[in-house]
Amino acid sequence: xxxxxxxxxxxxxxxxxxxxxxxxxxxxxxxxxxxxxxxxxxxxxxxxxxxxxxxxxxxxxxxxxxxxxxxxxxxxxxxxxxxxxxxxxxxxxxxxxxxxxxxxxxxxxxxxxxxxxxxxxxxxxxxxxxxxxxxxxxxxxxxxxxxxxxxxxxxxxxxxxxxxxxxxxxxxxxxxxxxxxxxxxxxxxxxxxxxxxxxxxxxxxxxxxxxxxxxxxxxxxxxxxxxxxxxxxxxxxxxxxxxxxxxxxxxxxxx
Amino acid sequence: xxxxxxxxxxxxxxxxxxxxxxxxxxxxxxxxxxxxxxxxxxxxxxxxxxxxxxxxxxxxxxxxxxxxxxxxxxxxxxxxxxxxxxxxxxxxxxxxxxxxxxxxxxxxxxxxxxxxxxxxxxxxxxxxxxxxxxxxxxxxxxxxxxxxxxxxxxxxxxxxxxxxxxxxxxxxxxxxxxxxxxxxxxxxxxxxxxxxxxxxxxxxxxxxxxxxxxxxxxxxxxxxxxxxxxxxxxxxxxxxxxxxxxxxxxxxxxxxxxxxxxxxxxxxxxxxxxxxxxxxxxxxxxxxxxxxxxxxxxxxxxxxxxxxxxxxxxx
Numbered sequence: 001x002x003x004x005x006x007x008x009x010x011x012x013x014x015x016x017x018x019x020x021x022x023x024x025x026x027x028x029x030x031x032x033x034x035x036x037x038x039x040x041x042x043x044x045x046x047x048x049x050x051x052x053x054x055x056x057x058x059x060x061x062x063x064x065x066x067x068x069x070x071x072x073x074x075x076x077x078x079x080x081x082x083x084x085x086x087x088x089x090x091x092x093x094x095x096x097x098x099x100x101x102x103x104x105x106x107x108x109x110x111x112x113x114x115x116x117x118x119x120x121x122x123x124x125x126x127x128x129x130x131x132x133x134x135x136x137x138x139x140x141x142x143x144x145x146x147x148x149x150x151x152x153x154x155x156x157x158x159x160x161x162x163x164x165x166x167x168x169x170x171x172x173x174x175x176x177x178x179x180x181x182x183x184x185x186x187x188x189x190x191x192x193x194x195x196x197x198x199x200x201x202x203x204x205x206x207x208x209x210x211x212x213x214x215x216x217x218x219x220x221x222x223x224x225x226x227x228x229x230x231x232x233x234x235x236x237x238x239x240x241x242x243x244x245x246x247x248x249x250x251x252x253x254x255x
Numbered sequence: 256x257x258x259x260x261x262x263x264x265x266x267x268x269x270x271x272x273x274x275x276x277x278x279x280x281x282x283x284x285x286x287x288x289x290x291x292x293x294x295x296x297x298x299x300x301x302x303x304x305x306x307x308x309x310x311x312x313x314x315x316x317x318x319x320x321x322x323x324x325x326x327x328x329x330x331x332x333x334x335x336x337x338x339x340x341x342x343x344x345x346x347x348x349x350x351x352x353x354x355x356x357x358x359x360x361x362x363x364x365x366x367x368x369x370x371x372x373x374x375x376x377x378x379x380x381x382x383x384x385x386x387x388x389x390x391x392x393x394x395x396x397x398x399x400x401x402x403x404x405x406x407x408x409x410x411x412x413x414x415x416x417x418x419x420x421x422x423x424x425x426x427x428x429x430x431x432x433x434x435x436x437x438x439x440x441x442x443x444x445x446x447x448x449x450x451x452x453x454x455x456x457x458x459x460x461x462x463x464x465x466x467x468x469x470x471x472x473x474x475x476x477x478x479x480x481x482x483x484x485x486x487x488x489x490x491x492x493x494x495x496x497x498x499x500x501x502x503x504x505x506x507x508x509x510x511x512x513x514x515x516x517x518x519x520x521x522x523x524x525x526x527x528x529x530x531x532x533x534x535x536x537x538x539x540x541x542x543x544x545x546x547x548x549x550x551x552x553x554x555x556x557x558x559x560x561x562x563x564x565x566x567x568x569x570x
Contacts, residue, residue: 007361010358010361011358011359014355014358014359015355015359017355018344018347018351018355021346021347021351022344022346022347025346025387026346088340088342089338089339089340089342090342090343090344092303092308092336092338092342093336093338093342093356093403093404094359095307095308095331096306096307096308096331096334096335096336096404097331097356097359097360097406097407098327098328098331098332098360099359254308254309255309255310
């Protein structure tokens with residue numbers, strides 16, 4: 001059993017290394033995935049920010065939301081890389097080397113987490129340049145990083161499941177589109193109570209909201225209540241769902 | 256020695272299409288076996304089942320002595336597969352592609368590094384090892400793909416599956432690949448290849464199975480197939496159009512006419528007696544036939560004969 005586990009970890013590690021090399025050489029995609037959130041942040045802070053009343057400096061309000069958007073948007077790219085591996089027959093090579101579905105997807109997810117750690121750090125750097133001043137305690141930083149990693153892992157694995165489902169890279173790209181819009185009906189850019197009341201139910205209870213609330217509280221050293229736990233619960237639930245669904249889909253696609 | 260590949264009654268259906276219909280195969284160890292058939296005959300599905308990538312709906316198959324469904328991992332340890340499309344990453348170098356495959360097959364880092372270098376050397380890619388695969392020619396890419404299939408231990412690969420290995424390659428790359436196949440076979444590896452090129456099967460294979468609509472239409476050595484299914488062909492050339500038309504009316508149905516060149520192709524067993532008899536029967540007054548040539552059958556003839564009427568038959 002432990003041999004199987006070590007083998008699986010080695011395989012996932014090797015495939016993660018491969019994924020990172022491949023994305024390093026696909027700079028177009030990496031730059032797009034970093035530029036998108038940065039542009040959005042600049043647009044919101046400088047174009048719309050003056051008109052949005054949040055009680056603090058708008059840059060302070062919006063950065064946690066932008067970080068979550070960036071992480072989700074980047075993680076969704078996993079769908080495209082998984083779908084390409086399925087389409088091009090690379091996965092057949094791995095399977096004849098006796099690599100199972102889980103290490104294969106775990107490799108993609110690990111590469112995505114690495115990639116998005118870098119892009120999120122960059123976004124945070126730009127945020128700092130335009131006036132974002134975090135006041136987090138060391139514990140707050142750790143908790144914020146932990147939550148983001150959990151979120152990126154869950155979204156990456158969900159995206160991987162979608163990648164197994166879609167037959168073309170274009171279709172797989174739809175996840176990125178979805179993940180880019182998910183933060184809008186949440187507290188990412190404007191307080192929820194400014195939205196129409198029929199939207200409150202969704203906006204308050206969708207997974208992105210507790211995550212953004214937690215990051216905002218943790219980074220600015222304000223009380224967070226139980227939102228980190230709700231966010232963590234969402235991530236754990238989505239990850240479980242994603243692992244189960246992708247296991248099923250992998251067997252379905254490789255019959 | 257047990258057969259390298261033994262399949263009985265393999266059946267696979269995708270939706271309404273019966274891709275394989277009770278296919279039987281028997282491949283002796285150390286031989287080169289070619290599965291020959293037109294597009295859609297079920298060649299790729301056969302390879303995918305034998306290489307454990309797909310499970311059959313019915314029937315059984317053993318590869319290197321192990322059942323492809325119940326002993327999947329054991330089969331995988333004994334085989335390598337090169338598919339129709341090169342399964343290497345364009346944005347990795349040759350070395351990185353081989354290293355990745357070697358690590359995935361369970362080699363340690365230093366061993367993977369050594370194996371990658373060995374394989375590059377063996378497939379004549381050492382100089383290109385540090386270049387991204389997207390800069391490779393089609394032939395180089397296919398060789399790298401073959402090498403990637405052999406990372407585990409080239410000596411331990413008992414059965415090598417090559418699914419249309421030369422489709423889309425230029426003649427020179429094709430020759431190089433044939434050489435690689437011959438070397439592998441000389442080293443004791445059983446090679447199972449699919450192809451739609453008759454010449455390829457004729458040149459490489461010890462035995463050939465012709466596949467049509469998911470069944471074996473015929474099986475045997477290239478010579479057996481030619482003898483059995485196509486025999487020889489006598490081409491008679493008439494002096495002019497009038498002679499040609501006279502010959503045409505006397506010829507048996509089944510003769511291949513070519514009015515452009517005033518030529519008729521007549522099936523024969525190639526014996527002197529039969530050829531003499533044919534010439535007399537076609538041209539009793541000895542005024543119509545100008546020349547004749549006798550052709551030994553090609554696999555093309557076998558192929559066309561067999562796939563024209565899809566009735567299964569056996570050698």
